[in-house]
Amino acid sequence: MRVSPVSGARAGSAGSCYRLADAGMKGGVDRENSELEDLLAPVIAAGRQAELPSPAQVERVAARAPRILDCPPAQLHARLTEALCARHPHLALQALHELGLLAQLLPELEATVNFSQxxxxxxxxxxxxxxxxxxxxxxxxxxxxxxxxxxxxxxxxxxxxxxxxxxxxxxxxxxxxxxxxxxxxxxxxxxxxxxxxxxxxxxxxxxxxxxxxxxxxxxxxxxxxxxxxxxxxxxxxxxxxxxxxxxxxxxxxxxxxxxxxxxxxxxxxxAQVDPLPSGLGHVLIAELGLSPGPVLGRLRRRLEALCEAGELEAGREPSYYVERSRDLGLVGQG
Incomplete structure (x- = not known):
């Protein structure tokens, strides 16, 4: 079974980049895919194998570089991503530049090549x-x-x-x-x-x-x-x-x-949920005859510690904590 030199996918397999949704368009789409594969093959090789294009490849691809924009954008993006996610992405970029493809595909980046000089x-x-x-x-x-x-x-x-x-x-x-x-x-x-x-x-x-x-x-x-x-x-x-x-x-x-x-x-x-309900302080003051201040603060911290230890249920209604404070004799503890 033939293996694509660009994608490594077996032709006709589920992983092939060139499966056709519409068999009736096969001829035209195949020609576009063939063009894309031929133009980007040296780029893929640079990214995968650290091999920069030869002078002959540069001459051949550079002469046809403007055709790259006629290729299907989705497949173009996929092939470029493949090259950039390979082991040598910096060489894939250098190959794109040397082949004249960077100026076509990413003129914004091509503008940086001689920018500092x-x-x-x-x-x-x-x-x-x-x-x-x-x-x-x-x-x-x-x-x-x-x-x-x-x-x-x-x-x-x-x-x-x-x-x-x-x-x-x-x-x-x-x-x-x-x-x-x-x-x-x-x-x-x-x-x-x-x-x-x-x-x-x-x-x-x-x-x-x-x-x-x-x-x-x-x-x-x-x-x-x-x-x-x-x-x-x-x-x-x-x-x-x-x-x-x-x-x-x-x-x-x-x-x-x-x-x-x-x-x-x-x-x-x-992300942690407050173990005590909102407004509990006001309820404790009203039900237990407490005043705002250190005593109330100590009671809240004790209730929080008991919730964290699993001795009290977290997230219950205020009346639950009032009742448990009385049962456990927490009111008035130093």
Whole structure:
């Protein structure tokens, strides 16, 4: 049985990328699939086997590169994802560039290739940085795609400051908009993945900005905005650390790990149900003749401890705790 050199799926099997929903369209669709397979085969090989395209392959594919956009977007996205989630995604990106396919598929990223050399004032090479981030990232589609596109907003936001520094202020938000109006539509991203990658691009700087002074409220805003993509965001942020300065990488990773632990602890704490009902304090005051203050506070803490120990039922009505306080002689205990 023939095996596809691109997907590794056996032709005609359930895992084949080229099964046809409509047999009557088979001829035209097969031609599109054949074109797609031929153009992307060197990219898949680079990602899987660390083999960059030969000069002959570059010449052959580059001459036909514009045809890549005639291929079905969903299948195009699937093949690119396959290459980017392979063992050598940075080489898959380099192959896309050398073959002339990157300029067709991701012109936003192609614009970063010579970006740092376009002026007399040099700055970090965005293209080389991107390839490093992609290579360091975990091989989940959302993280890999976000790694590929996280810095595309730097091209339109670059600003040279009077003190010699370079600013890319707002590049994360600009990059998100560029992704939504560009690659997301052009390459047939599934809706859920499109939404996840957009959030990751917009928030990719946030974990690295964490400080111990962040309040619980700030942490809640952070993980609420990240939503179900929180794990992906933290993994992307770890991959985005490419500094070669001694100790810098370790400090950045420690910062993200600290953020992760604090967020997880807060999520777990927020998920816990208060064992005592709302308004119990007012009922205890009225029924037991207590006054607001330390005595009431000690009684509440004792009731909470008994609930946690399983000696009292949690989540019951206030009258239950009034009665049990009397039965157990808790009123007036120091």
């Amino acid at each position: 376009e002026s007399q004032r040099r700055h970090k090479d965005v293209w080389e940085h991107t390839k490093t981030v992609v290579w360091q990232s975990v091989p989940r589609p959302a993280v890999r795609w976000a790694a590929v596109l996280h810095d595309i907003g730097k091209v339109p936001t670059r600003c040279f400051l009077d003190d010699g520094r370079v600013s890319f202020h707002g590049h994360a938000e600009v990059g998100e908009r560029m992704f939504i109006h560009g690659p997301a539509a052009r390459l047939g991203f599934p809706p859920a993945l499109r939404q996840r990658v957009a959030v990751l691009i917009r928030m990719h700087l946030r974990p690295g900005q964490y400080e111990d002074s962040w309040t619980d409220a700030a942490l809640r805003r952070f993980y609420t905005q990240a939503g179900e993509g929180l794990r992906d965001l933290l993994d992307l942020s770890r991959a985005d650390i490419t500094s070669k300065r001694p100790g810098q990488r370790k400090r950045c990773l420690l910062r993200i790990s600290t953020l992760s632990r604090r967020v997880q602890a807060l999520i777990e704490a927020d």
